[in-house]
Amino acid sequence: MADDIERARQSHWSKTFWLTIVVLLIWFVFSIVLHWMATDLNGYTFLGFPLGYYMAAQGALIVFVVTIFVQNLIQDRIDAAYERETGQTEIVG
């Protein structure tokens, strides 16, 4: 029994850990890499915007919002699996 819970914990944390790594990679690209090369991106046009400007004024922001909502959904599944395996429910207090 205790072993099962320990195993569920480890699997929950490793899934959470990797999800976080992926999210942070997306964050890194859209908050740092793209803006560092904005002048190059401005050579392209997107929706009528110069792409470098678009990314800083709107594109990166939309990516952040979508990323967090998707991360929420995936983490909900990871948590639900953990709750099923351990029989524990949401926190109290």
Next chain:
Amino acid sequence: MAQAAEAGRKRFIDDLPRIYGLYTGGFIVFILLMALLERFGVSAQAIGLMFVGFTIVIYAVIGWLSRTMEVDAYYVAGREVPALFNGMATAADWMSGASFVAMAGGIYFGGHPYLAFVVGWTGGYVLVSSLLAPYLRKFGCYTVPDFIGTRYGGNLARFCAVVVLVVASFTYVTAQINATGTIASRALGIPFEYGIWFGLLGILLCSMLGGMRGVTWTQVAQYIVLIIAYIVPVIWMSNKQGFGIIPHFSYGEAVQKIQVLEQAAQVGALKPTATDLPTGVRALTTLHNSPGGFFEGWRFVALAICMMLGTASLPHILMRYFTTPSVKAARRSVAWSLFFIFLLYFTAPALATLTKLQLFDPELATSVIGKSIADVQALPWVQQWSAVNFLRVIDSNADGILQVNEFFMRPDIVVLATPEIAGLPYVISGLVAAGGMAAAMSTADGLLLAIANALSHDLYYKIIDPRADTRVRLIVARALLIIIGAAGAAVASLRLTGILGAVAWAFCFANSGLFFPLVLGVWWKRANRAGAIAGMVVGFAVGTAYLYYTYTTGHALWGIDHLRFGIFGMAASLIAMVVVSVMTPAPDEETQKMVDEVRVPTGRTILAASH
């Protein structure tokens, strides 16, 4: 009795969509009523006064209705705030006078480099959601130092966290009280010095009686006011210019057009020569979209990093996620927060772009650049804003035509004056003033509460007098709220720094001292007390020392100026924390177990419900 009260609270929570739906409807009716009064010839002054006065009375009533004598309600709003509403409250908590009043103006004058604030103040939420919010909620703390104090143990760690929190939040709150004073003085027609104290009174009415509970429900109301006030003028202006009802996806052409117009107007090439200008007014010298090379890219990224990691360390934001009912709700409410913040932040560049087009595009009737000086000086909005020293038109080369280096204005008025520039009715200007007031008040409330709670809970109750009873604790908390508010107002009335400078400093103080101790507390089991204390002390000291160096000498190592000093603070904090942790013994078994427990979403909170 208690059960009846419990049932009442439950009904209230379930009723929230209806209550705030009615409130939003009521506010729209109020706007229409004001528009009608304007038609009947009521003065602009009276309309501005009614907008600001009416909204403040509403917030005060909500504050009064939320009064409480329970510790849980006072510190964490009873941990029953649904994710969506906590998202709105966080968005109001987050978007300060700087976001509302100064951001679009900053983009107007600063061009692409300034967009680092837009990226930084949204991207930070990805870090909050992934690294901190759900885990801090599981912990069950009342304040941010509560987490540091329990995770690392010992009063010294707790005390260091309190010091960083107070310095960062106090720097921030003076800027907000300053903003409320500016808006109140203009809307009510009273001197700035009185405006500040009036603003403070409004702020305290929301937070004093109800603590976190009162602040939560007023912040939701303030968010609704501020987002309507920000978006309505932009949509209106966009319709007039033919960019459609939702300009956000179609103003790309405006950006390209501005690049052409700016070249024609010789922006950047013509330097302003006029002297004897009022403080704060500027002529446009930076191009709208010129990101520059590698070095400018680094400066952009450095500023964005400081703002993002600062977002993830500012206690008044983190503590909002302690108020949700569960770990899942905490995570979900970070997503909603970012969504609600996004609505304003992706509007700001559109506003800056459209306003610039209004002034530059010779095809538009509202344009001023290239027109005759006499015509421009005859415009009512130019006269009004010149009268209060927010704007200047000076014919430096005496050719009778207005060039770009002869048109000076304060960045703030891009938001405040846009309705008038675009020829919108005055009711819109009144709405914008009420929105600016809501933005500054809600942030000031969150910050004052963060400071007062840290001092009353962590310093007074946990360190000085652990036996204090509930009543005394809550009285101390309220007394501190008044004292800190008054101190903030007193400092704000000295007008030491601009609004934006103070805000950037607050982020850098917070990330220098708190980011790594908070994040590594969850993500690195080996982090121990000595390491955390070293991280806080060294990070904060190095950051502050560099700020002093760069601010007094004007030298900026590798382009890191006073707005970005957190880069050095954070680097020092990380190194100190890792080195000292590794050199000292690992934390005991109990602490390691606690970290394991924080990482799972189920079971009991680490700290008991009332502690």
